[in-house]
Amino acid sequence: MTADSRTTVVVITHNRRDQLLGTLDRLAALPERPPVIVVDNASTDGTPQAVADRHPGVSVLTPGRNLGAPGRNLGVRHARTPYVAFSDDDSWWEPGALARAADLFDRHQRLGLLAAGIHVGAEGRPDPLNSILAASPLGHAADLPGPQVLGFLACAAVARREAYLEAGGYHPVLFLGGEETLLAYDLAARGWGVCHCPEVVAVHSPIGGVRPGRPAVMRRNAALTAWLRRPLGVALRHTRGLAAEARRDPEARTALREMVERLPVALRLRRPLPAAVEAAARRLDLEGAAR
Numbered sequence: 001m002t003a004d005s006r007t008t009v010v011v012i013t014h015n016r017r018d019q020l021l022g023t024l025d026r027l028a029a030l031p032e033r034p035p036v037i038v039v040d041n042a043s044t045d046g047t048p049q050a051v052a053d054r055h056p057g058v059s060v061l062t063p064g065r066n067l068g069a070p071g072r073n074l075g076v077r078h079a080r081t082p083y084v085a086f087s088d089d090d091s092w093w094e095p096g097a098l099a100r101a102a103d104l105f106d107r108h109q110r111l112g113l114l115a116a117g118i119h120v121g122a123e124g125r126p127d128p129l130n131s132i133l134a135a136s137p138l139g140h141a142a143d144l145p146g147p148q149v150l151g152f153l154a155c156a157a158v159a160r161r162e163a164y165l166e167a168g169g170y171h172p173v174l175f176l177g178g179e180e181t182l183l184a185y186d187l188a189a190r191g192w193g194v195c196h197c198p199e200v201v202a203v204h205s206p207i208g209g210v211r212p213g214r215p216a217v218m219r220r221n222a223a224l225t226a227w228l229r230r231p232l233g234v235a236l237r238h239t240r241g242l243a244a245e246a247r248r249d250p251e252a253r254t255a256l257r258e259m260v261e262r263l264p265v266a267l268r269l270r271r272p273l274p275a276a277v278e279a280a281a282r283r284l285d286l287e288g289a290a291r
Contacts, residue, residue, distance in 0.1 A: 010075030112163030112192025115152030156202035
């Protein structure tokens with residue numbers, strides 16, 4: 001396979017220098033030879049210099065503070081290719097995956113974001129999210145290459161740069177954790193397709209399992225996403241669920257406090273989904289409840 005200049009890989013990182021260098025080694029070995037942009041979220045472990053020493057061709061952006069997930073927005077704005085793939089410092093792309101993704105975007109002009117298949121660890125076992133995405137009740141659209149979804153894993157996604165920027169990228173209110181759903185909503189609200197394409201494969205090799213506090217942060221951001229885009233009844237249901245957890249779980253209490261602190265901004269930026277996208281979101285809610 002010859003080099004393919006259609007897709008830039010954007011990587012966000014924070015204090016994971018050694019893992020990041022391993023990911024960059026893998027990205028550099030891809031046959032597509034994609035340009036790579038690293039957004040360093042205020043690491044204190046020498047990450048920018050280490051990247052410059054080992055991978056001088058990689059662009060390193062240093063915003064000077066930890067932007068969380070919206071650090072990806074900075075990387076996308078600096079990209080100069082029509083498509084942008086995302087990796088974290090513990091994930092990368094299989095050889096040929098980026099070329100397959102670019103071919104799908106070339107053929108499907110409404111495709112805004114592609115949720116890849118995910119292999120986990122060195123053994124390459126399938127992530128459980130794969131089967132959930134593949135069984136999406138939203139079905140197929142004739143002008144899209146896979147089942148329509150309103151969720152994905154950030155480090156296993158490829159986006160059309162134009163669509164990503166039009167949708168505003170990742171929302172700063174959420175910071176990090178479960179940020180993907182809001183971006184999927186915003187893409188769909190603007191008419192862009194979001195679908196699952198398992199023939200495009202990313203590898204995720206997380207270290208240390210689920211980070212402490214992560215489940216509560218996911219609940220916090222689910223509630224904030226609802227306040228930003230969903231009907232008030234849905235937002236209240238998410239908030240009540242988090243409040244119930246907070247009565248017995250210190251991490252959930254922290255997440256609830258953080259949600260309340262962010263709520264005024266979320267209400268100011270509230271923009272309910274168009275009726276068709278809200279109907280799709282409700283269908284997915286029912287499917288999730290049934291599971």
